[in-house]
Structures are given as structure tokens and as C-alpha cells.
Amino acid sequence: MGKKYTMGVLGLGEGRSIISAVLNSDLWDLGCICDLSEELCRERCQEFSITNYTTDYNEMLRNPLIEVIGIYTPDQLHATHIKMALEAGKHVICTKPLMVSLEEANTLLAVQKRTGKTVFVGQSSRYFEPLRRQHMDYMVGKHGDLVTLEAHYISDSRWFLERDWSRRKGFSWMYNFMIHAVDLAAWYLPEIEEVYGMAAVSTNTKAYGLEIPDTLKFLLKDKSGRFASVTGCYATPTLGSSVEQSISCTLRGTKGISRGGYPKLQYYTNFEPLEKTAGLQTFDELHPYFFRFEQESHHAGEYQNYIEHFATALHNGETPKPDLKEGIHTLAIMEAMDTSIRTGERVFVDDILKKHLITLD
Secondary structure (H helix, E strand, O other): OOOOEEEEEEOOOOHHHHHHHHHOOOOEEEEEEEOOOHHHHHHHHHHHOOOOEEOOHHHHHOOOOOOEEEEOOOHHHHHHHHHHHHHOOOEEEEEOOOOOOOOOHHHHHHHHHHHOOOEEEEOHHHHOHHHHHHHHHHHOOOOOOEEEEEEEEEOOOHHHHHOHHHHOOOOOHHHHHHHHHHHHHHHHOOOEEEEEEEEEOOHHHHOOOOOOOOEEEEEEEEOOOOEEEEEEEOOOOOOOOOOOOOEEEEEEEOOOEEEEEEOOOEEEEEOOOOOOOOEEEEOHHHHHHHOOOOOOOOOHHHHHHHHHHHHHHHHOOOOOOOEHHHHHHHHHHHHHHHHHHHHOOOEEHHHHHHHOOOOOO
16 A cells, blocks of 8 residues: 554453554554553563563553554443543554443544544454455345344353453443444444343353343344344353354345354355355365464454454545444444343334434434
């Protein structure tokens, strides 16, 4: 492109993947890494053969060479860290979820409008190869008219509750995990207006002293009457990803059907001319690109895909997606989902936006 962007990375747990992504991209330079733990900063410097780190976020924000801040801190801190980056004149890439509530949505919208900087939500599943290919096929019409879709994120993630910050106010299986499946549904049905769902708290989650729903099922309907089913289950045993992918998205259209997922690099399709069984495409040659350490955990390849999309979009004067408004709309869908499981009623997304006085037009 002729221009490389310089990123500062905040939060070096999950930030490990984005460091790898930046260092392996021709479109990016790494300006600085930052974490409250100096020990972790030094560990990442040794791992990636880099030297520039700080434990002071404000120091990184004052660095004039850094144009973009990558935010990979605990979810409850995202809104504050995004606001600080925008006010420092930086573009933002923030891992999902954008925030854990809509309380600061209007503040971020106002700060972004005033600063003119871009906020991009790192919904990594969109950038995993089978799900990328699925969207490409959808966009060229191979499915015909979309009739319905099913998405899920299912994992036995009780290990997550061992983290101290997961037991602080604001942690949610829905916002931290199920948002992957919700985002996939919203990707194809961007005008979701109504939700209905149910949820339960298993004794496995209660054993940690928490009353956070870990088993959830929803129907999401858009303005045209199309709907998606979205499922999440996070504190019970699984069949394993070789039988049931952790993340899955099935598109059912008038002309064809497809299924993509994560973490297996497999993509099933049955497009015209239709067959009795689906065909399978595999992308096993990309396994080292997507999974660079710890077998099939972390998201370095997906992160590299989305930071390169971000850089290319900015270079072309386009808005990289999902952006701040799209991220806020997804959070409104999720608040509607949360309201539905508490009230047992269907909930309209516009009512959630109106409650918070949010305008996304």
C-alpha cells in the first residue's frame, strides 16, 4: 500500500496473538506493548525479540509514532481504554466485546465524532478461513435468498472461572463467549429487531459462587421476518471439536446451504447443482498461520486477517467493519437477549436503544 501503520498493544495476555499478527504483517509496525505486569511485559519482549514496553498506558498514548491502539484488556475496562485512546488522537482496534453494557455508548459515539478516529471491533470469528469463505459465497449469491441460520458457541470453559477478574462485576458468559455466535447472526441479519430466549445456571457455575447463566438459547428475528437461532453452553462437558465445532454457523438459503466453524479448518457446502450430501473443503495448509502457539488456542491468524482489513480499509478511505455503531447495535441485541431471559418475554432492540437514548442513524 505504500504506508504501514504503527500499533501499540494494551493487555498482553490475549495481546500475545495481536503481537504475533503485527510482527508478521507487511502492513504494520509494532510501536510499543503495555501491561500493568512488568513481568509479563518482559516475557513478551523475550518471546518476540522486542524491546519497547511500558507499564503506563498514558505513556504509550503520548507516543507520537503510534497511530492505532490495540486493546486486549479485561472486558470491563474496554470502554475506559477506548475513550482514552480516542482522546489521545489514536484509532482503536478493540477485541470483543466492545463493552459489557451500553452505559457508555453515547460517550464513545460523541468522542469518536469529535476526534474523527476509527473504532473497530475485533470479532475474530468473521476472519477465520471457513467463515470468511462462507461469507464470500453468500455475497456472490450461492445461497440464493437467506431463509434462516443457526449459530452456536459451545465450550466447556469452566477453566475461565479460575481467573480472578472473571468473578468481578460485569463478567458474563453471554458477553464474553456467546457474542461470537450473536455477531455471526448479526453479520447476515444486520436489522435484527426482536429477540426471545431462555437460559439456565448449571450447578457447575454455581460451584464458583456465581449465578451467571451458562446455558442459553435464543431466536433473533429481523425486520423482514427472517430469523436465526443462537445457542451457547459453557460449563458442561462437550463432544469435542472433531464432533461438534466450538463455533458453528449454518446458512440455509433457497438455492444452497453451507456450514463453517471454528477451530477446524473445514467448510461444508451444497450449492447448485445440489447433491444428496454436502461437499467438504479443508484449509489444513493454513493451520500454522491461524494457530501459532498452544495448539488450537489464541487467534493470531484471525487477528492478522482483521488488522490487514483495517489497514487496507483506512488506506482506501473506507470504514473497517464491524465499526463502533455496529458494535453498539450488537450490544443492544445482547441486552435485549438478557432482558428476555429475565422477563420471559420477547424484547425489541429499538426499545433497548431508546432506553439508553442511543441513535445509530
